[in-house]
Amino acid sequence: MRSEKYLVLGQSLESVRNICELMVIESIKKLIPLYPSFDHCTMCIEDVYALSLSRLPATYAHAGSIILNKEVSQSDVEDVVRYAILQVADRPKHNS
Numbered sequence: 001m002r003s004e005k006y007l008v009l010g011q012s013l014e015s016v017r018n019i020c021e022l023m024v025i026e027s028i029k030k031l032i033p034l035y036p037s038f039d040h041c042t043m044c045i046e047d048v049y050a051l052s053l054s055r056l057p058a059t060y061a062h063a064g065s066i067i068l069n070k071e072v073s074q075s076d077v078e079d080v081v082r083y084a085i086l087q088v089a090d091r092p093k094h095n096s
């Protein structure tokens with residue numbers, strides 16, 4: 001999916017990603033089953049994702065490049081994701 005918003009001089013910058021994104025996604029998949037009270041709606045999962053990423057240092061690189069993330073370890077990411085799951089479960093943005 002190409003978005004014109006990401007074009008600069010005809011080159012798309014969409015493939016430059018925050019390198020924490022995949023670590024956060026893997027952690028969410030691993031940890032969410034441990035929280036049976038967490039509802040699995042799109043809004044809550046997106047909130048966990050956004051809240052987790054906003055609490056981690058933002059380091060960006062081309063999605064295809066292999067970068068060792070020296071600033072953030074897997075266990076740092078899991079701590080942040082656990083925190084985010086609890087925050088969102090406590091205060092979902094929707095009723096019920």
Ligand SMILES: [Zn+2]
Nearest residue numbers: 039041044092
């Ligand atoms: Zn929800």
